[in-house]
Amino acid sequence: MSTSSKLFNIDHFVVLMLENRSFDQMLGFLYTENGNVSPLGHAYAGLTGKEFNFDSQGNPVHVFKIKASDPYAYFMPGADPGEGYFNTNSQLFSNHIAPNPPVPANNDGFVKNFEYSLGWEKTSKWSILPGTTGNSIMGMFTPKMLPVLSTLAKNYAVCDHWYCSAPTETLPNRAFLAMATSQGRLTDKDKVYTAPTIFKQLSKSNKTWSIYGYDKAPLSRGSYTDITHAANSHFGLFTDFKQAVDDNTLANYVFLEPQWGKG
Structure with missing residues (x-):
C-alpha cells in the first residue's frame, strides 16, 4: 500500500x-541516554548536554536539565524570552538582522538575547521570578519532568527538524x-x-x-x-x-x- x-x-x-517553547527545551533530552537514537533505530536530533551559548561576557553557558526540586521548575526560564522577528534573529544568529545571503542558524544568541530582554523587562517592571538570569534560558526539561508529552513522543512520532x-x-x-x-x-x-x-x-x-x-x-x-x-x-x-x-x-x-x- x-x-x-x-x-x-x-x-x-x-x-x-502551541508555541513559545523550543524543541530542545521540551524534547531535546528525549533519547539522550540512548545516544539520540530512537527505539526504531532512527537518528534523533536531540541534545548531548554539551551544547552551549556564550553570555555577554564571553563565558560559555551549557544546557542543563531542569529538576523538579528547582524553584519555579515549571515556570522556567523565569521571565518572557524575547519575541518577534528581531529577537528571533538575535537568538538564531547573534544579530537582529538576518544574514544575507542566508546561512544556517547557529542558535548561539539565546543567552545574550535573554540578558537583553531581562534588562528592559526589569526596567518596565515586568514579572521576573527570583533568581532568573540570562543563563536560565539554557534550562531544558527531561522526559521525567514531562511524562505525558514524552510518552506521546515515544509512542507516536516527533519531527525533529520542523520549523x-x-x-x-x-x-x-x-x-x-x-x-x-x-x-x-x-x-x-x-x-x-x-x-x-x-x-x-x-x-x-x-x-x-x-x-x-x-x-x-x-x-x-x-x-x-x-x-x-x-x-x-x-x-x-x-x-x-x-x-x-x-x-x-x-x-x-x-x-x-x-x-x-x-x-
Missing part, C-alpha cells in the same frame, strides 16, 4: 498548535498554518487575514471541519475573513470537542485553540 493510499484510512486530523513558517510572533505563524501565508506580516499588530483558508477548501471538498476555543469563542473566526460568516456549527469550546469525541461526531479536520495567556 502506498503512502498516499494509507492517508485514506485516516478519518480525523486533530491539530493543537515555524515565520521566525516571529503568534498570529503570522497561525495564519501560515491556516492559509499558507502570513500576507507579509511579521507582528501580531494586524489581526485580520483575508487569504483563502484550509477550512473553506475542506468545505469545497465535502470534508467537515471544526474549530474549538478553550473556554472562549475561537479567535480564528474573527481573524480569518474566509470563515467569519461560516455556520455556528463549525465552532465551539473545548467541552464541545470532548463531547464530539465521546459521541463519535468529530469533524474530519479539527483545530484546537489554547487558553490564551502566559505560562
